[in-house]
Every structure is written in structure tokens, then in C-alpha cells.
Amino acid sequence: MYVVTAAEMAEIDRMASRDYFVPSIVLMENAGLRVTESIRRYFGGRVAGKRVLIFAGKGNNGGDGLVVARHLHNEGAEVKVFLLARPEDLRGDPRTNLEIYQKMGGKIFPILEQSHLQRADISLLYADLVVDAIFGTGFKGAALGLTGEVIKLINNAGKPIVAVDLPSGLDADTGQVHGPCIKATWTVTFALPKRGLVLEPGATLAGELEVVDIGIPRRLIESRNLRLRLLTPAWCREQLKPRDPSSHKGNFGHVLVVGGSQGMVGAVALAALGALRAGAGLVTAAVPRSLQDVLAAKTTEVMTRGLPEMPGGVLSREALPYILELLEKCTVLAIGPGLSRDKTTVSLVLELLPQVRCPVVIDADALNALAEDRKYLREAEKEAVLTPHPGEMARLIETTTAQVQADRLGVATRAAQDWRVTVVLKGARTIIASPSGEAFINPTGNPGMATAGSGDVLTGVVAGLIAQGLPVPVAAALGAYIHGAAGDYAARTQGQQGLVAGDLLNYLPRVFRKLEARTEKTCLGKGLPL
Ligand SMILES: NC(=O)C1=CN([C@@H]2O[C@H](COP(=O)(O)OP(=O)(O)OC[C@H]3O[C@@H](n4cnc5c(N)ncnc54)[C@H](OP(=O)(O)O)[C@@H]3O)[C@@H](O)[C@H]2O)[C@@H](O)CC1
Numbered sequence: 001m002y003v004v005t006a007a008e009m010a011e012i013d014r015m016a017s018r019d020y021f022v023p024s025i026v027l028m029e030n031a032g033l034r035v036t037e038s039i040r041r042y043f044g045g046r047v048a049g050k051r052v053l054i055f056a057g058k059g060n061n062g063g064d065g066l067v068v069a070r071h072l073h074n075e076g077a078e079v080k081v082f083l084l085a086r087p088e089d090l091r092g093d094p095r096t097n098l099e100i101y102q103k104m105g106g107k108i109f110p111i112l113e114q115s116h117l118q119r120a121d122i123s124l125l126y127a128d129l130v131v132d133a134i135f136g137t138g139f140k141g142a143a144l145g146l147t148g149e150v151i152k153l154i155n156n157a158g159k160p161i162v163a164v165d166l167p168s169g170l171d172a173d174t175g176q177v178h179g180p181c182i183k184a185t186w187t188v189t190f191a192l193p194k195r196g197l198v199l200e201p202g203a204t205l206a207g208e209l210e211v212v213d214i215g216i217p218r219r220l221i222e223s224r225n226l227r228l229r230l231l232t233p234a235w236c237r238e239q240l241k242p243r244d245p246s247s248h249k250g251n252f253g254h255v256l257v258v259g260g261s262q263g264m265v266g267a268v269a270l271a272a273l274g275a276l277r278a279g280a281g282l283v284t285a286a287v288p289r290s291l292q293d294v295l296a297a298k299t300t301e302v303m304t305r306g307l308p309e310m311p312g313g314v315l316s317r318e319a320l321p322y323i324l325e326l327l328e329k330c331t332v333l334a335i336g337p338g339l340s341r342d343k344t345t346v347s348l349v350l351e352l353l354p355q356v357r358c359p360v361v362i363d364a365d366a367l368n369a370l371a372e373d374r375k376y377l378r379e380a381e382k383e384a385v386l387t388p389h390p391g392e393m394a395r396l397i398e399t400t401t402a403q404v405q406a407d408r409l410g411v412a413t414r415a416a417q418d419w420r421v422t423v424v425l426k427g428a429r430t431i432i433a434s435p436s437g438e439a440f441i442n443p444t445g446n447p448g449m450a451t452a453g454s455g456d457v458l459t460g461v462v463a464g465l466i467a468q469g470l471p472v473p474v475a476a477a478l479g480a481y482i483h484g485a486a487g488d489y490a491a492r493t494q495g496q497q498g499l500v501a502g503d504l505l506n507y508l509p510r511v512f513r514k515l516e517a518r519t520e521k522t523c524l525g526k527g528l529p530l
Pocket residue numbers: 010013014024027028029031057058059060061062064134135136137138139140141142143144147164165166190214
């Protein structure tokens with residue numbers, strides 16, 4: 001599902017009218033009707049007698065709200081419209097809908113000064129639902145003054161709120177807020193989700209997100225060459241090919257995981273098992289020699305190799321020829337989990353990466369090694385996935401974590417194009433940016449996953465998917481979705497607090513099964529019960 005900026009949406013709206021002859025008031029009518037339908041569903045099919053307050057701004061978002069008011073009024077709901085503008089300030093479609101609503105006997109209450117807030121406050125006490133039609137994609141900056149007061153009043157009323165297109169006060173392009181913002185129970189957004197609705201904190205402020213069709217021609221949307229998508233189960237299903245009955249493990253690739261250091265062997269185990277759980281045929285884990293037996297004891301299905309090490313149990317430069325030899329038999333390399341930031345290891349990583357001929361997933365301390373010398377990133381021809389959390393990303397581009405978090409999408413897409421790699425910027429709503437300029441936002445995952453080692457599992461899952469032949473950017477996006485979905489499954493079953501990275505390994509198969517179920521039925525004629 002494509003995700004758009006306010007400007008892209010406005011251009012699509014404009015073209016719908018200008019080039020496809022869809023009158024804008026028809027789009028507004030469709031928008032209002034879709035919100036009315038959603039409200040009717042919310043009330044279990046009947047709105048008669050329900051007390052609904054509609055807060056309308058002076059623009060087209062307000063116009064949508066007036067369409068909603070008209071239809072609810074017609075169906076017998078008790079509707080009050082609080083208009084944050086003088087009627088004479090309304091123009092065009094919003095003005096038309098105001099006049100129709102008033103002609104039908106609909107009630108309008110102005111909110112133009114502090115004293116008007118009193119009436120709104122009292123009405124909120126008795127309301128069954130509040131409709132937020134103050135601002136949509138035309139909002140800029142911060143809601144100050146009276147408008148900010150109204151937003152705070154609505155939020156504090158403790159009543160269910162449906163936001164029209166966007167929660168008012170939200171920046172449609174970044175998902176950030178710079179002042180008061182409606183905290184919606186749910187949001188009905190038109191045609192396509194705006195970026196701010198799928199990036200935090202906007203995703204949380206929007207509540208449940210409903211994307212509705214308002215009659216924008218599909219061909220128009222397809223013609224816009226949009227570059228950002230929200231990952232969906234449907235898209236993930238498309239990437240998963242059913243397994244041919246005569247497959248053997250060689251068909252599913254061989255992952256080499258290189259990592260580990262004294263005290264950090266678990267990270268390698270999590271990554272190696274993550275690769276197997278993602279469906280890789282074979283996985284070899286190469287660690288400092290003194291850790292090999294421990295690792296073998298922890299990971300039955302994983303083949304292990306001991307590598308030359310320094311005192312203190314970190315990989316030494318002598319490990320390089322061993323790793324290159326192992327790579328001759330492998331499809332993909334995953335490097336970094338538990339490596340340590342020891343300077344010998346750093347120089348090993350910097351010497352090894354330019355010689356790697358297969359796709360590589362670079363995580364954790366291998367990323368930190370690249371932060372010390374970006375030559376490989378700038379110059380080498382490579383098929384690589386970087387999986388930084390915001391802190392690692394900040395080190396890589398020499399900025400602060402806060403600056404990375406303030407523009408996650410921009411940071412990830414710029415890095416992907418500058419370095420010609422796929423960047424997986426982890427965190428709430430992971431961003432996956434490919435060298436081609438395409439990017440994905442991952443909606444799965446939860447704070448229960450903010451626990452040591454969950455990133456190592458993701459590294460393994462992505463490597464495991466590449467091992468099975470998926471294109472690198474697709475494997476990264478699919479891996480992030482499935483990894484987060486496993487975390488959501490685990491959190492639903494056992495809560496977020498007690499979730500540990502190892503739990504993700506146990507839930508990965510159930511996520512794959514949910515995704516494969518459709519294809520299995522179609523492909524093999526039989527199939528597991530859903
Ligand atoms: N055909 C279409 O286009 C369709 C559009 N649709 C709907 O239109 C919505 C976009 O409508 P929009 O562009 O009129 O802007 P909207 O969000 O209503 O803002 C209203 C006014 O708020 C003002 N304002 C801005 N920032 C402010 C601030 N910080 N503090 C105070 N005021 C501020 C600003 O006033 P100005 O700055 O111009 O004086 C602006 O004019 C879209 O979200 C969807 O719901 C659907 O019906 C589908 C068809």
C-alpha cells in the first residue's frame with residue numbers, strides 16, 4: 001500500500017478533478033460518506049439518537065466534517081457542529097456543504113473566542129462521539145491559541161474521537177507534533193495513508209487506521225510513481241513462494257554467520273537460529289575458537305567453526321583466510337552479532353568486507369567498524385543490508401540519535417542511495433530503504449522487542465531469506481515484517497514485559513504459517529487447517 005506526503009495527496013486530488021473530471025465536491029461527498037459509514041459501524045449499525053459533536057475547520061477537512069454532519073443529521077443523530085471559523089470565511093465546497101447543512105436545520109455553534117469554549121465543554125460532557133474535522137493535510141506548524149485550546153479540550157473530554165483524514169495538529173509528512181494534537185480513537189484517511197499516520201508518534205495518535213476509497217481513479221495513483229509503501233500481509237504473501245515438493249536443503253541456501261566474542265556468544269546463536277527459522281537450508285556460525293563448543297551446545301542444527309582469536313576471546317586478523325574459505329560454500333554472510341569493538345576485530349571487518357563476493361548483512365559491531373572507516377560504504381560494489389538501530393545509524397553518519405529519530409525516513413533513504421545498500425533503520429516503525437530509492441515502512445513490532453538480542457534475530461532472518469533467493473531489499477523488508485509480527489504474536493500470548501529475543505525464534509514459524517497458508521492451499525491442493 002503506497003504512503004504519500006500531503007503534497008503528493010493534494011496533487012492527486014487536483015489531478016482527479018482536472019484530468020479525470022471528478023468534481024472535488026464529489027470527492028468531498030465520498031469522503032464524508034465513508035466517515036459516516038465508519039461511524040455507523042462504530043455504533044453497531046444505528047446512529048439515531050446518538051449525540052455526535054463535529055469540530056470543523058475552515059478548509060476542506062472542515063468540509064468533510066460538514067458532509068458527515070449532514071448525513072448523521074439525516075439519519076436521526078443529534079448533531080452539533082462547532083465551527084472554528086466564521087461562516088462567511090468558508091469558500092467553495094466547504095461553504096456549499098455548510099449551506100446545505102444549515103438549510104436542513106442543522107445546528108452550527110461558532111468557536112471564535114474563549115467564551116465559546118464553555119458551550120463546547122458542556123456539550124462534550126454529553127457526547128457519544130467527537131468528530132475531528134479541524135485540520136487535515138493543509139495543517140502546518142502548530143495549533144496555537146484558541147485552536148490549540150479546542151484540541152486540548154477535546155482530548156481531555158475522555159470521549160471516543162474519530163479523526164477525519166488526520167488527527168488535527170499532526171504533521172502529515174513526518175508524523176511529528178509541534179503543539180497540541182488530537183489523540184484519536186480511530187482515523188479514517190482518504191485514498192492513501194499519509195506518511196504521518198504510519199510514523200511515530202503519528203501512528204499512535206491516529207489510533208486504529210482505516211484507509212477508505214473516495215473514488216480517486218486507480219490509474220491516476222499508479223501513474224504517480226510513488227516510492228514509499230507500507231508493508232502489508234498481502235505484499236509479504238506475494239514474496240513467499242511455496243516450496244517445491246522435491247526440494248532439498250541445498251535449494252534454500254547456506255548462511256555464514258561471523259561474530260561472537262568472550263561473553264557475547266548468544267548474539268551469534270540468536271542470529272544463526274533466526275536464519276534457520278527463516279527457512280535457510282544450512283547455517284554455519286564462525287566464532288573465536290574458545291567459544292565454538294559453547295555455541296555448538298546452544299545450537300543443535302547450526303554447524304560451528306572455531307576461528308583464530310586474540311587473548312580475551314576476540315577474532316584476530318588470522319581469521320580472514322578461514323572466513324574467505326568458508327564463504328566459498330556460502331550464499332550469504334551475516335557479520336556483526338557479538339563481534340566486540342576491539343580494534344583488531346575492526347580491522348578484520350574492514351579488510352574482509354571489500355573481498356566478500358556474496359550478499360552480506362552487516363549488523364551491530366560490524367556497523368560500528370564501518371563507522372570508523374566508511375571507505376567500503378562509499379566505494380565498494382556490494383549487495384549489502386545494513387541493520388542499524390538509531391544509535392548505530394547516528395555513528396555511521398556522524399550525527400546524534402535524536403537527529404536520526406527526527407527524520408528516520410530521510411536518514412534511511414539518503415544513506416541507502418549514498419552507499420548503494422539496503423538500510424534497515426530499526427525501532428518503532430522500522431524503515432527499509434533500498435538503493436533504488438524505494439522504501440518501506442514496517443507496521444509490525446512492539447516495545448516488548450526492545451530487549452537484548454532481538455536485533456540479532458532480525459539479522460539472521462534477513463540472511464535466511466536472502467539465502468533462499470529473495471532479492472536483498474525484498475528479504476530485508478519481508479524479514480522486518482515477519483520479525484515484528486513474531487514479536488506481536490509473542491506479546492499477544494505472553495505480554496511485552498517478559499518478552500525475550502529467544503521467544504521470537506519460537507514464534508517465527510507461526511508467522512510464516514499464517515502467511516503461507518493461502519499459497520499452500522493454492523499450490524499443493526491440500527494445506528494445513530487455517
Ligand atoms: N479535493 C480535495 O482536495 C479533497 C480534500 N479532502 C480533505 O481536504 C483536506 C485538506 O484540505 P485543505 O487543503 O483545505 O486544508 P485543511 O487541512 O482543511 O486546513 C484548513 C486550513 O487550516 C489552516 N491552517 C493550517 N495550519 C494551521 C495552523 N497551524 N493553525 C491554524 N490554522 C491552520 C489553513 O488556513 P490558512 O493557513 O490557509 O489561512 C488551512 O487552509 C484533506 O485532509 C481532506 O480531509 C477530502 O475531502 C478529499 C477531497
